[in-house]
Amino acid sequence: MRFEQIMGVTLKELATKLALSPTTVSRALNGYPEVNAQTRQRVLDAARAANYHPNMRAKSLATGQSRAIGHVIPISTSHEIVNPIFADFIAGAGENYSRAGYDMVLSVVPDADEEATYRNLVARGSVDGLMVHGPLLQDSRIALLQGLGIPFMVHGRSSGVNTPYSWLDINNRRSFCRATEFLLDLGHTRIALVNGLESMDFAMRRRSGYLDALHAAGIAPDPMLMRSSEMTEPYGHKAGRELLALPQPPTAFLASSMIVAYGLRRALTDAGLKLGRDVSVIAHDDDLSYMPNGLDVPQFTATCSSVRAAGRKAAEMLLTLVGNPDHPPLTHLMETQLVLGYSTGRNRT
Amino acid sequence: MRFEQIMGVTLKELATKLALSPTTVSRALNGYPEVNAQTRQRVLDAARAANYHPNMRAKSLATGQSRAIGHVIPISTSHEIVNPIFADFIAGAGENYSRAGYDMVLSVVPDADEEATYRNLVARGSVDGLMVHGPLLQDSRIALLQGLGIPFMVHGRSSGVNTPYSWLDINNRRSFCRATEFLLDLGHTRIALVNGLESMDFAMRRRSGYLDALHAAGIAPDPMLMRSSEMTEPYGHKAGRELLALPQPPTAFLASSMIVAYGLRRALTDAGLKLGRDVSVIAHDDDLSYMPNGLDVPQFTATCSSVRAAGRKAAEMLLTLVGNPDHPPLTHLMETQLVLGYSTGRNRT
């Protein structure tokens, strides 16, 4: 039987070999205090020698815990998984899971099946906790999971949900407010917002930060200067081209991601404009650390937050919740950094 | 006990409710033929009504199968997870796993722990099969997994490994050979290769495709025209700048990814060169489909392969192996497409 071939020693066999009961061996291995120090050492040595690894399935069944955390990725939101942000968050979270001895279960499912997937994962006992990605303004998953009674964390927030729940978010609103203020301080008055999809909660928050700053400066927002779409290079290019074609083009741009900024740059270059001389661009990116030498893109100023760190933190919080099921909701707001490039742009108005 | 709260009906309860034995219910649910059609229907109805979901842990323990596939991601290769290619492959694979009723277990671990992680996953019975990512020229993981006797698939190949194993790869060599031929046909003779890390097997294959084409054309490769590093925008920029500063700069570029091409483009633009007029660039990208309108970057020609499809295919193959443990190794080579942009460049020599 293939099974035998793969699996190693069992606890029972180990116990027999040691002339001990399975119970004692289990206790020794799991650090129960009542075990004799010598016995424990004997057991640990023998386990190591026999290359013993406990069977998690059996352990799970006996304890009622799976020691796994689930992440559900709906695939119709196809760009999300493609998005490095998403991947990096998973990477950060995964680090902490494995350190804590937890597995990460990733479910990639069609959008329509998402709810069923949550139900399944929980009912089948596959996971002890769940991470929710990419919350919308109105997100039904939160109520669903609260109903299922399983610990979960949301990466981001859902403005439409009023009951308390656990989340970790970066301060998108503040980030875009500060970036806008920065451009205003440079003398810009026509500042374009090339935003992500505004059905996503984070994009709405960015927008409201931008609007807040304009409002505080007594500048009426111009709807023509606000764009919203999936964050891709071509989108940045198209938005840039269209914005520059306006009767009164913007003199500064707020880009929702670096990749959008690349597209924007293409449009600006095509139009014969020079970044940092004719126009200013501030890009937001969730992680610039993957760029050698940090922000090695002198024309851009950037607001950034390490999404990897966010993943780590979110995992840590979720594991806390899993360990203490009756713990009240945990929340964490991460501030972003404003990273200055070599040239920050000049007012052209 | 929290456990009770979350878990649904058990098979035993269902059996009691139906006045049947657990055995029969199990058989009915799992499609065993010997069950009376009426009984089966009754069971299925009741199961649906009670919202019954089998506990996977128990099922696993009883059957010796976990119905889960593992993917191990070493984090020191930090850029790999950041890499959309990786994420997209996972997404494709995940689709097929969930369709087949398998879970995907992702382990993100420090580089040094990678081998231990494989051993653990197998010994603890957490997975029925494994996917190996980012093979190096010499990759010890293949021998390790063969020793462990668990079905596995490699995404890519390891040239240094001679024993047969299952893999899925895209034809990197052919892709770069064709791209080079294309540039040669345009009249270019000084073609730069801005490659990925050549400790990675795929990068070496790309290089050899490039060299093959040059050789066939009777052109001696110039070491000064070949670069290799992590595929980032700044790398593309730096490489471009340096290459253009050569006494005899290249007139065409082969970029290892779109993001590298963006950096390259920055360098070219800075130097006052116009893509498609002064220089030609061909970029390879594993998936351009996430760009609306396909290749909406007219200056570039691209060779591409859908990595998502690769993930799907690899998962399908792996599941075949998991289902038939004694199946001989499966291999699959995917061809890439040469996608022509609007302008493909002109020879300047």
Added chain:
DNA sequence: TTGAAAGCGCTAACAC
């Protein structure tokens, strides 16, 4: 066609 009984590998009362 159905059921009884044993067992997957481990943990957790409860005794001793």
Added chain:
DNA sequence: GTGTTAGCGCTTTCAA
């Protein structure tokens, strides 16, 4: 400190 016993929820002989 250690062992005995029962059981987690399911599958699987074997018998009926």
